[in-house]
Amino acid sequence: MLQNIKNVLIGMTEEGIDEPSSALAYGLSMAQQSGAHATIQAASLKVVMGNTFVGTVASGLVAAHNRRLRQLAAAVAERAFGDAAAAGVSASVDTPQLSYGQMVETFVAQARVHDISLLDAETATVNADRGLIEALLFESGRPLIVVPPGCDTFKHHRVLVAWDASARAARAVNDAMDILKAAAAVELLAIGTEKELKDEVPGAELAPHLARHGVNVSVKNLTVGVDGIAGTLREQASLIGADLIVMGAFNHSRLREWVLGGVTESLLADSKVPLFMSY
The missing domain is CATH 3.40.50.620 (HUPs)
Incomplete structure (x- = not known):
């Protein structure tokens, strides 16, 4: 429930x-x-x-x-x-x-x-x-x-969290906490270059927080693929059979109105999985 x-x-x-x-x-x-x-x-x-x-x-x-x-x-x-x-x-x-x-x-x-x-x-x-x-x-x-079209039933058995340690991603995780707690498995996914991921595990600090809330969480780091961050997210969501992607809405413009960041824009244009987003 x-x-x-x-x-x-x-x-x-x-x-x-x-x-x-x-x-x-x-x-x-x-x-x-x-x-x-x-x-x-x-x-x-x-x-x-x-x-x-x-x-x-x-x-x-x-x-x-x-x-x-x-x-x-x-x-x-x-x-x-x-x-x-x-x-x-x-x-x-x-x-x-x-x-x-x-x-x-x-x-x-x-x-x-x-x-x-x-x-x-x-x-x-x-x-x-x-x-x-x-x-x-x-x-x-x-x-x-x-x-997206064809997703007629709310499912949250497996949830993929796009984690970049930003304020928006943190808000999305908090907003989705009820869903994360009810999920059978939650994967925290951080995507970056080899250099960015070499010295840190971005989800390592968030995972214990979620575990204390009763979330069955795992952490995974992936280097950016040829299709960029959005493509890597899509590929991983398909690989684990994700029912839902939780993410912050990325916005790289000081003029907020009507301007979305590239990752959000790409996923809105092409995602087979429902997107749970916060800003």
Whole structure:
């Protein structure tokens, strides 16, 4: 039982594209296993007319488009509520239609009053869903799980922790403590050059801390492969059959908004395993 997860926020956006949501199924599975309440935000993106002198024909087309998106979001929400009931999960559903800026503000505000948020992975670097991922990471103060397609069940038998001894990685480990304690095996993975790893074992100091919390933890150091840190993480996750990767969201820019570090960006674009991230 994941005792400290009581409120789960599952975010879905309706943009008129018929895409199934892995985050919904995964989030309901997590809520079921933890006995948590699930808040399902099935928001539709509102097209706003920027020119008050746009003709009536264009205005009518936009109104019809927005109406269609509202109806699609309502249908998604109805199915989601039924899925929650079938899983025995206490759930509430909201279907707001919002401009992009309002949508970001609403999701961030909701995330701040939940233990964890879940969103579907989005490979495109510039669209509404990717913007939501970045906004929740940078602004909510809460952990986020990004769920790739096909991951419909919350699993945490084997967990891989990407450890670089940074403040963000430490926060991610602390935020994920309930999950780490419940896992059968947790691997702390430090990745660096041979020179960086020669004189120290980066996970050696964290491992006893986790062990005192009852985490079944092991430590592994790997030199960076030809595909970089993200590629090495993907390879190791596949090798151990990881159900989840826990990591800090790496950001190498002083201008925080919308800018993610290379490792995070690469994994968001290509990961077969859900990413548990904190910033």
